[in-house]
Amino acid sequence: MPGEHFVVPPHWEWYILGYFFFAGISGGSYVLGTMLRLWGDARDATTSRAAFLISFPTLLICPILLTLDLGQPLRFWHFLINDSGGGLAFKSWSPMSLGAWALLVFGVFSVVMFLAALTERDSIRFRRLQPAASFVAATAGRVFMVVGAIFGLFVAAYTGVLLAVSNQPVWSDTWALGGLFLASALSGSAASVLLATRNRSEAMATDRKLIEADRYFILLELALIVLFLATLGGVLSKVLSGGWIILWVVVLVGTLVPLGLHWRASRIRATIPPVGTAAADISLLAPVLVLLGVLALRAVVIFSAQA
Amino acid sequence: MAQAVGFFTDTTLCIGCKACEVACKEWNQLPNNPLEFRDSYDNTGQLDHANWRHVRFIESTTTSPDKPIAWSMMSDVCKHCANASCLEVCPTDAIIRTEFDTVFIQQDVCNGCRDCISACPYGVIGFNSTSGTAQKCTFCYDRLQNNLKPACATACPTQSIKFGPLDELRQTAATRLATLKAQGVSQAQIYGDKEYGGLHAFFLITEKPEAYALPSAQSAVLPSRNNFPGYLTATITAILAGLAGLIAFRRRGEAPTTPSPSPGAGTGGSSPSPARGGGQGGGT
Numbered sequence: 001m002p003g004e005h006f007v008v009p010p011h012w013e014w015y016i017l018g019y020f021f022f023a024g025i026s027g028g029s030y031v032l033g034t035m036l037r038l039w040g041d042a043r044d045a046t047t048s049r050a051a052f053l054i055s056f057p058t059l060l061i062c063p064i065l066l067t068l069d070l071g072q073p074l075r076f077w078h079f080l081i082n083d084s085g086g087g088l089a090f091k092s093w094s095p096m097s098l099g100a101w102a103l104l105v106f107g108v109f110s111v112v113m114f115l116a117a118l119t120e121r122d123s124i125r126f127r128r129l130q131p132a133a134s135f136v137a138a139t140a141g142r143v144f145m146v147v148g149a150i151f152g153l154f155v156a157a158y159t160g161v162l163l164a165v166s167n168q169p170v171w172s173d174t175w176a177l178g179g180l181f182l183a184s185a186l187s188g189s190a191a192s193v194l195l196a197t198r199n200r201s202e203a204m205a206t207d208r209k210l211i212e213a214d215r216y217f218i219l220l221e222l223a224l225i226v227l228f229l230a231t232l233g234g235v236l237s238k239v240l241s242g243g244w245i246i247l248w249v250v251v252l253v254g255t256l257v258p259l260g261l262h263w264r265a266s267r268i269r270a271t272i273p274p275v276g277t278a279a280a281d282i283s284l285l286a287p288v289l290v291l292l293g294v295l296a297l298r299a300v301v302i303f304s305a306q307a
Numbered sequence: 308m309a310q311a312v313g314f315f316t317d318t319t320l321c322i323g324c325k326a327c328e329v330a331c332k333e334w335n336q337l338p339n340n341p342l343e344f345r346d347s348y349d350n351t352g353q354l355d356h357a358n359w360r361h362v363r364f365i366e367s368t369t370t371s372p373d374k375p376i377a378w379s380m381m382s383d384v385c386k387h388c389a390n391a392s393c394l395e396v397c398p399t400d401a402i403i404r405t406e407f408d409t410v411f412i413q414q415d416v417c418n419g420c421r422d423c424i425s426a427c428p429y430g431v432i433g434f435n436s437t438s439g440t441a442q443k444c445t446f447c448y449d450r451l452q453n454n455l456k457p458a459c460a461t462a463c464p465t466q467s468i469k470f471g472p473l474d475e476l477r478q479t480a481a482t483r484l485a486t487l488k489a490q491g492v493s494q495a496q497i498y499g500d501k502e503y504g505g506l507h508a509f510f511l512i513t514e515k516p517e518a519y520a521l522p523s524a525q526s527a528v529l530p531s532r533n534n535f536p537g538y539l540t541a542t543i544t545a546i547l548a549g550l551a552g553l554i555a556f557r558r559r560g561e562a563p564t565t566p567s568p569s570p571g572a573g574t575g576g577s578s579p580s581p582a583r584g585g586g587q588g589g590g591t
Contacts, residue, residue, distance in 0.1 A: 071419020071439030178541030
């Protein structure tokens, strides 16, 4: 049950919105890349490589945004090292503390997979990165990849839990945010990978799989949006009033329209539409709308609670 | 550890003189408030980085024709909770419990993440954009270390703010409550005996806690309550998403191949073909 608190807003704004967005895309892309390698076939190699190539650059943006948001940016390392008592600053019950560590650890997995993916593309130019690719190709590499995916899931989801572990109205009144941000991040990641591979004929077969996966992720996201709103109780009006409705419309357009387009694409898309055709434009439209919806969802959750 | 200390603020004795606010600002060298007009004698507004004491003026209408408006005054301050929400979430351990059992933000450790601000259910902590840190009442930690009373309690002319060992203050509060009840003030109650494990700054109030911007005992809950349900929902979502991936990405009649590097490009048996339309697709 929502409790009546008298909290003042922490003024987490644009940097945090950007951080939540890119953390979701980074973690989600890594997870998609891993799933494609574990459960896919040879034809999925191009797309899984694209997923890993997306994961690390988007992850790099995250600590930059986080640090810029701090009141004392040069003390960013206080998240990791206890400056007063010595030792590590690690609190398992504080999502912000866990998240700082998860970003660091996930960075190791993400960069190794990024380097391996670079080598796969051009092994002569990146021959010095061969050890990374060889490691990933081995059995131990698969274990490494899966452990990384667990951290990727955490990075994509914990931002929602971080908001909930507060006493801020809206955020602390629901338990759905972690799941909601994860489902939305996976959907956004599928959209990012689709955009990255949309002009590549060798990714055609995987595009269909990604579209199918994105349909499931969007359905999951829609279910969690309903749960999120249903758990807000007395503070529901805070997220559904005034200008926030516009953002909700973007969220709905970013879920329902791609869902319809994906459904249509799964029925008719036996071949790749030539670039410049109406069908190709539609394949561009759906991922772009999904990404806008992912951004709008985070914006409405972050900003409406602090208004 | 030194003796646990506390504030007992008896709102029935507060006359709204704001001597506590002034003493606090003077001792702690807090900046002036910007000049603005409010529709109230309360020209401080709220506790924040520059106001570590705030005298609330709670104005309510009555049924008496002689006194249509009733005022309650309360000198508000950080509650120095036994189970403090701010201390719980602080990721840098900048917020600590002192030897006096009070809650203190180390200014040289705080990196200004503001997680504590979203956690404090009393809206006590403010962000100082000049120092880039979160700030609140220190319980005059420097004065305590030198055996001095906090500035606010020293300045209070009516002894509405009492300072002392926590155990003694609770006895004083219980005696005062009994006296008021005997005098017919039936709505009098102590706020801070149970909330958040017991507040080190607790109050005698004569209206519902919410009227003083204090969460009720039922609402006085810690942020960590949402850890388990939050992560559980995320875990269930992850499992469902994994199943979705398994269904969508499963091999369809082809042998699984993990791409291994081979000279001259080629990834797992799928030779890269030229990008159609000239696009490189996100650097893949």
